[in-house]
Amino acid sequence: MAKMKFLCDEERCIECNACVTACKNEHEVPWGVNRRRVVTLDDGLPGEKSISVACMHCTDAPCQAVCPVDCFYTTEDGVVLHDKDICIGCGYCFYACPFGAPQYPQEGAFGSRGKMDKCTFCAGGPEEDHSHEELEKYGRNRLAEGKLPLCAEMCSTKSLLAGDGDVVSELFRNRVVRRQGRQEAWGWDTAYNVK
Amino acid sequence: MSNTSSLNRRKKMMTWTGIIMLLAIFLLPMTGYISTGFATAAEEQVEATNPKSDYWRQVRDNVAGYSAVKGRETNELIQGSGQNWRQLRNGPIAQYGSWLLGVMLAVLAAFYFWRGEIKLSHPRTGKTVERWTLKERRIHWVTAGLFVILGVTGLSLLYGRLVLIPLLGHHGFASYAEIAKWTHNILGPIFMVGLISMIFNWFKLNFFNKIDLQWVKDFGGMIGDKHPPAEKLNAGEKMWFWSLVMMGLALCFTGLVLDFPNFDQQREVMQISHLIHVITAIGLIAFSFGHIYIATIGTEGALEGMVTGQVDTAWAQQHHDLWLKELNKKVTSDK
Numbered sequence: 393m394a395k396m397k398f399l400c401d402e403e404r405c406i407e408c409n410a411c412v413t414a415c416k417n418e419h420e421v422p423w424g425v426n427r428r429r430v431v432t433l434d435d436g437l438p439g440e441k442s443i444s445v446a447c448m449h450c451t452d453a454p455c456q457a458v459c460p461v462d463c464f465y466t467t468e469d470g471v472v473l474h475d476k477d478i479c480i481g482c483g484y485c486f487y488a489c490p491f492g493a494p495q496y497p498q499e500g501a502f503g504s505r506g507k508m509d510k511c512t513f514c515a516g517g518p519e520e521d522h523s524h525e526e527l528e529k530y531g532r533n534r535l536a537e538g539k540l541p542l543c544a545e546m547c548s549t550k551s552l553l554a555g556d557g558d559v560v561s562e563l564f565r566n567r568v569v570r571r572q573g574r575q576e577a578w579g580w581d582t583a584y585n586v587k
Numbered sequence: 588m589s590n591t592s593s594l595n596r597r598k599k600m601m602t603w604t605g606i607i608m609l610l611a612i613f614l615l616p617m618t619g620y621i622s623t624g625f626a627t628a629a630e631e632q633v634e635a636t637n638p639k640s641d642y643w644r645q646v647r648d649n650v651a652g653y654s655a656v657k658g659r660e661t662n663e664l665i666q667g668s669g670q671n672w673r674q675l676r677n678g679p680i681a682q683y684g685s686w687l688l689g690v691m692l693a694v695l696a697a698f699y700f701w702r703g704e705i706k707l708s709h710p711r712t713g714k715t716v717e718r719w720t721l722k723e724r725r726i727h728w729v730t731a732g733l734f735v736i737l738g739v740t741g742l743s744l745l746y747g748r749l750v751l752i753p754l755l756g757h758h759g760f761a762s763y764a765e766i767a768k769w770t771h772n773i774l775g776p777i778f779m780v781g782l783i784s785m786i787f788n789w790f791k792l793n794f795f796n797k798i799d800l801q802w803v804k805d806f807g808g809m810i811g812d813k814h815p816p817a818e819k820l821n822a823g824e825k826m827w828f829w830s831l832v833m834m835g836l837a838l839c840f841t842g843l844v845l846d847f848p849n850f851d852q853q854r855e856v857m858q859i860s861h862l863i864h865v866i867t868a869i870g871l872i873a874f875s876f877g878h879i880y881i882a883t884i885g886t887e888g889a890l891e892g893m894v895t896g897q898v899d900t901a902w903a904q905q906h907h908d909l910w911l912k913e914l915n916k917k918v919t920s921d922k
């Protein structure tokens with residue numbers, strides 16, 4: 393079975409934020425929530441590098457482990473999804489996630505949290521594929537259409553890769569060999585190495 | 588004469604050799620540090636790191652960068668402390684917490700079967716004295732009621748996944764947990780008001796003194812037939828009060844940090860707050876079991892004081908003799 397992974401090639405990311413915009417548009421994400429973001433380190437300095445980050449769909453997902461209502465599940469493709477009907481907006485997944493993926497639309501005063509929203513790897517949610525409910529709650533289900541996440545599909549420099557981990561790492565390895573450098577698959581140690 | 592002096596000399600020699608040997612045993616292995624000390628000094632001079640590894644080090648160390656997406660810590664890549672929080676919460680805290688609560692209940696049950704209710708040693712006199720004013724009782728019961736509700740809803744969030752989901756199902760538990768979360772978040776600050784007014788009201792009564800030491804030594808009369816003297820509050824009540832002051836205030840303060848996430852407090856702050864919150868909460872819940880036991884089925888006539896405000900003088904004489912004496916003195920001096 394495939395194990396879906398994201399990989400952002402920091403040598404290629406040009407911080408255009410198109411992945412962020414595409415994701416927001418594709419899924420009609422609530423106001424104030426961005427499922428993906430680009431982070432630039434050493435901004436404006438020599439050695440500046442950018443990385444696009446969203447939910448990494450971890451193998452042993454911390455969010456899943458701490459959820460008090462057990463709303464997370466991992467699909468056969470290794471995508472970590474959650475059920476918004478069960479989510480109570482407690483914020484625990486946000487405390488636990490190393491990548492800062494879970495976010496909450498504000499519901500009421502004092503920053504009280506609504507149902508958590510995060511990247512679905514364009515795989516929707518527990519509702520029936522392509523149903524109206526799924527679209528409303530989780531956005532488009534591109535995986536069910538046989539497509540990969542939009543952020544990676546439309547990345548102009550092909551910095552952001554998404555798909556089966558083996559295929560993605562093979563692509564990346566070839567690049568690195570051509571560049572004659574060491575392989576640095578960003579965040580993979582945190583997301584996919586089960587300690 | 589010469590024999591003794593040579594003996595003395597030999598003794599001296601022996602002691603000195605002994606001291607030198609001991610010094611050598613301790614000091615010679617240390618000489619290794621001289622060479623390593625020089626070596627690290629030399630290393631530092633040629634220290635130059637690979638800029639690429641510096642970059643990845645920054646990512647690992649969660650150095651803040653720039654992100655066009657604005658929000659809480661959106662400019663950070665990997666925040667590792669969440670994993671620690673997860674390990675502590677799901678591991679030792681959940682495990683030892685459940686043990687503490689379970690053992691506490693078991694001990695109280697065993698004590699009840701062994702000792703039973705501590706009866707009044709003298710028959711009721713029919714005369715009563717006021718122990719708690721209406722205001723004090725109101726504060727107590729409001730705070731106590733909120734404590735129970737907050738305790739149940741809070742424990743549901745920690746243990747519900749293990750205990751209640753198998754009973755209620757995912758959707759059933761989620762709808763309860765949603766209500767529990769809101770109840771907890773709204774009643775929490777009100778509990779804080781109750782707790783603080785309780786602290787202010789009973790602060791003066793709760794200073795420890797020598798009488799309390801004796802009370803602790805005699806286990807408050809719980810074991811054996813001794814009735815150690817006590818003022819209006821005995822040492823056990825004072826300990827419960829100071830636990831509420833220290834752990835309760837920590838509980839309330841960390842609760843506020845978690846309840847109002849609109850100040851963009853960082854994840855690490857919330858993780859630490861959560862840990863303090865859950866540890867102090869479990870500690871207080873365990874202590875409250877003891878408090879509730881002693882005040883209800885554990886002691887005859889104790890609950891009346893907090894329900895009606897009045898206690899029988901026989902009860903007061905048995906459990907708080909010094910307080911009763913003081914009350915009598917006041918009455919006679921008023922006359």
